[in-house]
Amino acid sequence: MLGYLTLLIILAWSSLLGFYARDLRRCWREPVLRFPVVIFESDDWGAGPLDQAAALENLRAILASCKDRTGRSPVITLGIILAIADTKRIRDGGGAEYYSASLLERVYDPLREVIHAGGRQGVFALHLHGMEHYWPQALMQAAAKDTNIRDWLQSNGIPSTESLPSPLQSRWTDASVLPSRALDKEALRSAISDEANLFATCFNARPRVAVATTFVWTEEIETAWASEGIDVVITPGARNTCREATGKPGGVDKRMVNGELSNSGQLYLVRDVYFEPSLGHLPERLVHDAQRCSHLGRPCLVEMHRFNFIGPPEKCALNFRTLKAALEQLQRALPDMRFLTSLELADAMRTRMPEIIESKPAPRIRIWLRRIEQLRGFSKLSRLSGLAASLWLLGKALGG
Ligand SMILES: [Zn+2]
Numbered sequence: 454m455l456g457y458l459t460l461l462i463i464l465a466w467s468s469l470l471g472f473y474a475r476d477l478r479r480c481w482r483e484p485v486l487r488f489p490v491v492i493f494e495s496d497d498w499g500a501g502p503l504d505q506a507a508a509l510e511n512l513r514a515i516l517a518s519c520k521d522r523t524g525r526s527p528v529i530t531l532g533i534i535l536a537i538a539d540t541k542r543i544r545d546g547g548g549a550e551y552y553s554a555s556l557l558e559r560v561y562d563p564l565r566e567v568i569h570a571g572g573r574q575g576v577f578a579l580h581l582h583g584m585e586h587y588w589p590q591a592l593m594q595a596a597a598k599d600t601n602i603r604d605w606l607q608s609n610g611i612p613s614t615e616s617l618p619s620p621l622q623s624r625w626t627d628a629s630v631l632p633s634r635a636l637d638k639e640a641l642r643s644a645i646s647d648e649a650n651l652f653a654t655c656f657n658a659r660p661r662v663a664v665a666t667t668f669v670w671t672e673e674i675e676t677a678w679a680s681e682g683i684d685v686v687i688t689p690g691a692r693n694t695c696r697e698a699t700g701k702p703g704g705v706d707k708r709m710v711n712g713e714l715s716n717s718g719q720l721y722l723v724r725d726v727y728f729e730p731s732l733g734h735l736p737e738r739l740v741h742d743a744q745r746c747s748h749l750g751r752p753c754l755v756e757m758h759r760f761n762f763i764g765p766p767e768k769c770a771l772n773f774r775t776l777k778a779a780l781e782q783l784q785r786a787l788p789d790m791r792f793l794t795s796l797e798l799a800d801a802m803r804t805r806m807p808e809i810i811e812s813k814p815a816p817r818i819r820i821w822l823r824r825i826e827q828l829r830g831f832s833k834l835s836r837l838s839g840l841a842a843s844l845w846l847l848g849k850a851l852g853g
Contacts (some may be wrong), residue, residue: 473831478806480641480824481600483710485750485804485811486545489790491743491783492752494687495662496532496582497759498568499676502613506563507777508762509571515574519780525778526575527792529757531568532582535651537611538589548596551589551606556655556829565655572656578794579659580687581678583624584648586614592621594629615760620696623669632703633696635671649681657744661685664724669693669702672716681715684713687754687797690723705778711751712802720799724754727781730772731761736779740786747787748812749827750820752798762827815851822848 470477498505509531516526535556542552556565567620571577595618602621605612615622620628625641627634653659663678664687671694671699688709697703709721728734739755746753763774783790792810793801801809811817820845826832835841 454824462839463683466840468471469831469838469840469848470558470849473704473825473828475507476828476831477825479710479713480828481587481817482712483751484712484805485817486747486752487809487811487818489743489747489787490752490757490793490798490809491527491787491790492793492795493527493755493757494580494664494795495757495759496527496580496666497534497580497614498531498584499534499564500537500554500561500585500611500767501534501566502611503560503762504763505759506567508569508759509564509577511769512762512776513567513574513576515773516571516779517574518777519784521784521790521792522788523791525792528576528578529571530580530662531794533568533652533660534582534586534614535584535648535655537585538592538606540606540608540610540612548603551593553585553589554611555651557651568656578662578796579652579685580650580662580664580795581648581657582664583666584644584651586666587617587621587622588624588627591627591629592617594627595621601703606758613633613760613763615758616664618700619667620700623667623702625665625670625697626695628696628700631696631700632698636693638673641673642680643763645674645677646682649683662687662799667693667702669695672706675715675717675719679715679719684719685756686721686723686797687718687795688721690725720803722752722754722795722799724756726753728755728757729761730757730775731768731831736775736782739779740782743783743787743790747790749824754795794825795838817831819848819851 512529516529519527538555539552539554568577572579592602592606596606603619614622619630620633625636627636649660659682661683662685663683665674668689670692689707691705692707693702694704694706708724711723713721715721726746728739762769776852805812835844
């Protein structure tokens with residue numbers, strides 16, 4: 454009877470471990486950080502409204518006033534947009550042709566200067582977000598049937614891409630129709646080459662990190678990024694390849710964890726914490742999320758868009774105060790927290806840098822046990838089969 458029961462348990466455990474083998478291996482391979490790492494990631498900066506320069510000055514001052522225990526200030530990575538519709542030229546041309554104005558224009562001198570200054574100071578690091586925050590031909594096609602988009606393209610002054618319909622903010626798919634259509638591969642390659650070159654001209658360095666607008670991109674984009682020297686890709690943990698009929702990002706063809714490599718050899722990082730004060734996110738929420746990441750040996754990459762910090766001054770002032778409060782609370786809650794750039798983190802993962810990445814088996818197993826508990830369905834089934842008790846004992850034996 455006892456032998457029969459033992460056989461049943463062994464069978465149940467091996468089926469469970471076999472079924473989850475891929476996820477269990479992934480949790481093991483994902484690098485384990487030796488201390489909490491928090492990186493703020495802020496997309497959409499660059500060609501666009503001119504009050505961005507003052508906003509970045511404010512952010513620079515807030516970041517510089519905070520230090521981790523090594524004396525380093527927090528970094529905000531800026532997802533850079535290099536061009537936007539030249540609405541005056543489009544209007545003067547009757548709206549039939551698309552013209553753009555780039556970040557190299559004189560009007561953006563103060564903005565580029567503050568970005569450079571923040572880079573020198575170590576509080577800003579730059580990511581390639583795209584030439585425009587949309588695919589211009591898709592926008593023009595949409596404008597032919599939508600007066601709101603036509604008005605946006607011909608508006609007075611420099612428009613904000615945040616006010617475009619969300620599907621059209623995806624650069625790497627043609628969302629002039631839904632579900633969206635794939636773009637021509639040669640056009641993609643040429644566009645990526647152009648934007649990488651313009652990025653280098655603006656900032657005297659080629660981009661190494663890319664983040665697709667609205668997190669919609671494809672395998673072809675990664676290949677083209679690789680040929681331009683992009684070796685790190687920021688992801689939400691999955692690759693959306695299109696906009697669905699509802700307009701939502703969809704067509705997920707890949708999931709990834711931190712430290713995994715793309716087919717083109719790029720290292721993926723996962724940004725899955727959201728701190729958007731404009732949307733009512735409070736410092737307590739960020740602290741909770743950062744503690745959760747740290748508990749799982751993962752970095753806390755925080756999405757915090759520029760829209761929080763441009764526009765009505767009262768709104769911006771409130772959001773700056775919320776960010777400052779969040780930094781203070783993070784320091785109290787995670788005193789051993791460290792600030793890095795995403796690129797530094799990616800390089801540390803790639804080389805398994807011993808100062809940052811855990812290599813000892815016991816702490817790695819402890820973190821692995823915590824990670825696998827989070828796998829959908831695994832926790833419940835392992836409790837039912839009794840496997841959880843054995844894993845718990847293993848964790849205890851390792852000092853967890
Ligand atoms: Zn964006």
